[in-house]
Amino acid sequence: MVIRLKSVAMSAVFGIVLCTLLPQLFAENVEANSTFTASLDLENKTGETFDSHTESPAITNTSGAEVPRTNTVDPLSACPDFPGLQLPGTVVKCYCLGNEVFVDGKCQPYTGAVVPAQEDWIYTVEAPVEKYNVTIRDVNCDPTKYRSFNFTKGQFHMRSRGDMVLLKGAGELEGQRINNYCLIHHLDPGGDQTWTMKACVPIPSIPVCCPFGYAMKEGSCQPAKTPKLLLPPVLANPSGSHLNWPGMKNYRSELTCDSEPMKTIPIAYKKSNLVSLADGVKQVWTPDGTRRRVYYPCPEYCVDGIENADGSIDYFASFCYQDPKEAHERACQKGPCFRKCCAYGSSMDVHRNMCVPDKNANFSPPVATDLTSYNIAIGYPLCNNFAETGAGLTIDSDGRLDLQSRQYPPSDFCVDTFLDKDHREHKALACGDGPPAWIRVKSYLLPVCKFISLFFLSITIACHLLVPRLMADGGSFLLCYAISLCVAFATSFSVNVFHEYLGDSSCVNLALAMQFGFIATFVWLNVMCFEIWRKIRCLANHKFPTTYSNGFYMLYGWGIPLSISIVTSAMQHLAPDNVYGLVKPYIGISRCWFRDDIGTLLYFYGPISIVATGSSLFLGLTYMNYKTLVRNFMKIGDAQRNKGEEAGSDKKIASPKLPPAVITSPIQDFSTKLKLFSLLVFCWITEVLSWKIPPMELWALTDILNGLQGLLIFIIFLLNRHKRALVEERFPLPFNLVRSCLRLKGKPTVKQDNKSPQEQENSTSSTISIDLQRQN
The missing domain is CATH 2.170.180 (Methuselah ectodomain, domain 2)
Known part of the structure; x- marks a missing residue:
């Protein structure tokens, strides 16, 4: 009995000691390791419910605050092991x-x-x-x-x-x-x-370069203020957006670089990112001067985080990197060389279009001499555009690729074993001819032209806002037209210049704004063509032009393009994929625009064609009414002359006249609208033709004119003598400077009278009169 009591007592004491020491040992173990797990919530934007594994309940401290759960992993453990790709097919x-x-x-x-x-x-x-x-x-x-x-x-x-x-x-x-x-x-x-x-x-596992309190600097771990848990932004795909992943882990990865120097760069969107792929988190980087992403798997990279004074954290990725051109030159210094596409022990998978481990790799391409006499560099060709070539290649003694009666220098190709299921064949990736010279020039020149257009469109808009008299007689429609084209050019300029930094949502939104701006441009031109047709038709029928409420025009001019953009947006975000008879826009798939021709036709060129056809009809009818107006004026002039001859040469017969603005303003507006419409239609016709008819260099001049539409519209605006006089009356300094410059060059300037714009108009139109009493 005594022995039993002693055993129970010893067991109780041992249990108490064990319960006391275990939490301390566990805490020390967590502190000793540099691997942690974050507990963050991942919300689904679409509201769909996904069945995920049940996570352990949150742990709270004495104050009730939630404590992040941790997961200990050996800090020097190997990279996480995930299964490879399934076999194609x-x-x-x-x-x-x-x-x-x-x-x-x-x-x-x-x-x-x-x-x-x-x-x-x-x-x-x-x-x-x-x-x-x-x-x-x-x-x-x-x-x-x-x-x-x-x-x-x-x-x-x-x-x-x-x-x-x-x-x-x-x-x-x-x-x-x-x-x-x-x-x-x-x-x-x-x-x-x-x-x-x-x-x-x-679950993303992030390799950490240095232990807590240290960060990589100049190739070694140095003291720094770092967070215990690194939670860098990780993408779900190379073109996606940053997510906060639940259960994110850290583990120590000691990176060493032998033959290549270590490079450390900040993790920044569209330039350098961490991407969660099926086989683990990879560092994806786009080197300067190239368009091809470079993928670094574990353990070829590691991450550091440095905490700023404001509590924010900057993340950096380190990896071994040698400039490909320098590495190629170094490999080719001592004799003939060429490039192998994949590292030794890997081959090129045709279906996956990537290098994959190959246990049966046997790199023995057809060369002119013994393979050991060549220096071999690893990597793709040193160009942005290359494609797979056919079989039948040979490499000469200087390392050049002879293929289909063409030679490629060692820097412009790489050769390797290409795997097609069970079939193996030596092929090459060779540089193409690249884009034509005009395409390269166009990529830089067009943004400059669009910026010039934006500048002069802004001046046109400012003139209308600062000179209220310009808003009369349909001037507000020209203002809306300029605003629409300004929106279109601003979004197009942004896409051209900043496309590498645009996220998916920004790309779609800019495309919708561009669609709205260009369609609104044609709709407002349609409004102006209708308005001038209505005015000249009334004059041809011996009537005063009636007026319509601007609210109706505003509803039509902004409502039509807005409705089209709303429908396009709804189809983009709500319509299901691949439904027969349903055309989805698919904006932002390969560029910040519609993916294919059918979507572009339905949501862009189709509405523009309908509106442009209506504008053409109004301009044609306007021209017919204008000719009728001229004939009526000539008949009235002949009648006045006959009356004057009958009454005597010294007696003048006056006839009632329309107010000058009623006649001259519509005629000048007709000329302006005809020029605007001709410019816009010319630009769009050449744009479509250049898209379908090669070569691109044939359309170089029209491409430049398309980019300078804003400047041309500003010139057309100033060609209207009445509008130019109103602007000069408000801002005389620019006009005086132009006259001074012309005078310095010795060119004669047109003598300007001191009449006001209204007096000039009355003087100009004093010869035009129509008998409004001739109404049946």
Whole structure:
């Protein structure tokens, strides 16, 4: 009995000691490791509910505040291990065979089972399952490495390289690549086939360069103020936006660079980013002077964070980097050389268009001499544009590629083993001719021309706002026209200059604004053509021109383009993909504009063509009425002369006259509108022709004129003598400076009288009179 009491007492004491020491040991273990896990919420923008694994409940301290959960990992552990890509042409199903669907917990035959596949880079099609090798394997996501999701029809498709890509319906995870997945084919309540994907999305694990309190500087870890937990912005895809990932981890990765110097750059959007791909987080960087992204997987990069005085954190990525041109020159210093596309032990996968590990790699390209006599540099050709070449290549003794009666210098090609399933063949990636010289010049010249147009459009707008008399007789319509074209050119200029820094939403919004601006330009020109037709028609019919409310014109001029932009935006964001008979704009897919011709025609060129046709009709009718007005004036003039001859040569017969502005203003407006319309139609016709008729150099002059529309409109505005006089009366200094410059050059200047604009107009139009009494 005594022995039993002693045993119980010793057990109790041991339990108390153990309970006391374990938390301290655990806390010390957490402090000793530099790997942490963040607990942040990821919200789905679309409101869809994803089934994820159950996370442990939040831990709170004594004050009730939530304490971030941590996950300890060996600080010197290797890179996270994620499965590679599925084999091209293979689809993974969770339970049933390819021609079966899962209904009520059982597999049953189904004719015509399909897979949401990718075609033509972005289109999603329903491809028959028979086209693929079906592997049956359920997935169970390791909660320490993955988050578990269920995605439904319309939220994903399969790429030809074998992985799944999430679509816009997946919310913030749009563009995420997934390798670890399986499909479930089942039937919806209506009995139609649908599908679900069980997916394991990797939890981002960030390699940290230095331990807590240190950061990488000049190639070594030096003391710095750093946060314990690094939470850098991580993208779901190279073109996506930054997300706050739940469960983000850190682990120590000691980066050493031997043959190449270490480079440290800030993590900045569109320049250098961390991207969560299916095989882990990679550093994606676009070197200066190139357009091709460079991917650095773990352990080829690491990240540091430095805390600023205001509490913000700047993140930096470090990696080993040697300028490709310098590395190529160094490799070629001591003899003939050429480039190998992939590192040794890797080959080029044709379907994935990327270098992949190859256990059977045997690099032995056809060379003129022994392969060991060449110096080999690693990497793609030193150009921005290159493409795969055909077979039958040879490399001469100087390292040049002989292919199809053409020679490429060593810097303009790379050669490697290309894998096409089980087939291996030595091919090359060779530089193309590149864009024509005019295309390169155009990329710099057009933004300058558009900036000049914006400057003169701004002057035109300012003149109308500062000289209220310009707003009379339809001047407000010309102001709206200039504002519309200013919006169009400002957005077009922004896209041309800042396209590399635009996010997806900014790209779409700028495209919609550009569409609105250009369509509004044609609509307001249509308003001006209608208004001048109405006025001259009244004069030709011996009537005073009637007036319409400006509110009606404003509703039409701004309402039509706004309605078209709203419909386009709704179709862009709400319309489903690949529905027969439904044309989705697909803005921002490959550029900040419509993806294909049918969308451009329906949402842009179509409305413009309809409005431009109406303007052409109004101008044609205006010209006919103008000729009628001239004939009436000539008849009245002949009648006046006959009356004068009958009454005697010394007696003049006066006839009632219209107020001068009633006659001269519409005639001058007709001339202005005709010039504006001719300019706009000419620009757009040449734009379409240059798009379809090569070569591009043929349209160099018209491209420049299109970019200078704002300047040309300003000149047309000043050619209107009445408007020019009003502006000169308000701002005489610029006109005096121009006259002074012309006088210094010895050119005669037109003598200006001192009459006011109204007196000049009365004088100019004093010879025009029409008998308004001749009405039946």
